[in-house]
Amino acid sequence: MSPVPAPEGSQGIDERLALARRRTRRYRPEEALSATRAGAVLVDIRPAAQRREFGEIPGALVIERNVLEWRLDPRCDARIRDVARFDLEVIVVCQEGYTSSLAADSLRELGLSSAGDLDGGYAAWRDAGLPVVDGRPRDA
Numbered sequence: 435m436s437p438v439p440a441p442e443g444s445q446g447i448d449e450r451l452a453l454a455r456r457r458t459r460r461y462r463p464e465e466a467l468s469a470t471r472a473g474a475v476l477v478d479i480r481p482a483a484q485r486r487e488f489g490e491i492p493g494a495l496v497i498e499r500n501v502l503e504w505r506l507d508p509r510c511d512a513r514i515r516d517v518a519r520f521d522l523e524v525i526v527v528c529q530e531g532y533t534s535s536l537a538a539d540s541l542r543e544l545g546l547s548s549a550g551d552l553d554g555g556y557a558a559w560r561d562a563g564l565p566v567v568d569g570r571p572r573d574a
Contacts, residue, residue, distance in 0.1 A: 451532065454539035459550030463562040466525050466552050474523035474548075477502070479537055480556065484529050489569040491559060494527060502526075502537055507544050523548040531555035 440446070445453070461469060470476055476494040478485065479502055490496075495517065497505045504512040508520055524546055528534035534551035541549035552559060560566050 451535055454535045458535060458538045458542055459548075460531075460535070460553040461525050461550055462553055463559045463564055466527075466559070467564055469523060469525060474525055475517065476525050476527055476552070477506070478527045478556070479534060480527070480529055484556075486569040488529065488556060489560065489566045491527065491556065492565050492567050499528075499533060499537060503540055503544060506541055506546060520545050521548070522546065524550070526551040527559070528552075528555045530557050 466474075466476065470493070476491055478491060478494040478496045479499040480488075481498055485496070495514075497514075501512070504510050505514045506518050506522075506524065507513055508518045510518070524538070524541060526534040526538040526541070526549065528537070528551075531552060531554045534555060538549045538551040554561075556566075
């Protein structure tokens with residue numbers, strides 16, 4: 435059986451990722467830390483299992499990927515009222531910096547023009563020696 439050709443006008447994930455990264459600011463870990471000190475919000479979109487396994491960035495707002503747009507779109511009834519603003523500088527964090535690029539681009543398309551992502555994700559932040567909190571439950 436021969437493979438079915440891709441639909442006309444569609445993009446493969448590598449093309450989609452490259453486009454998202456061209457349109458979206460990517461922060462190095464130290465830049466992200468500086469930006470948060472100046473008022474930007476780090477948004478961790480990783481699932482709970484990854485946060486438990488690898489840890490978390492103190493102060494990051496956790497919004498899992500499957501609800502991100504609904505929580506940050508200022509026009510949406512399901513938004514986080516104190517956070518969802520068009521002028522908010524958002525830095526999206528995933529584990530290694532792939533999903534976050536796509537997510538930040540999606541936020542940009544919603545009108546959050548200052549949305550960007552953490553280049554290398556949580557792993558790059560941790561490897562840069564920046565603050566992290568162990569995600570595993572502690573013994574009582």
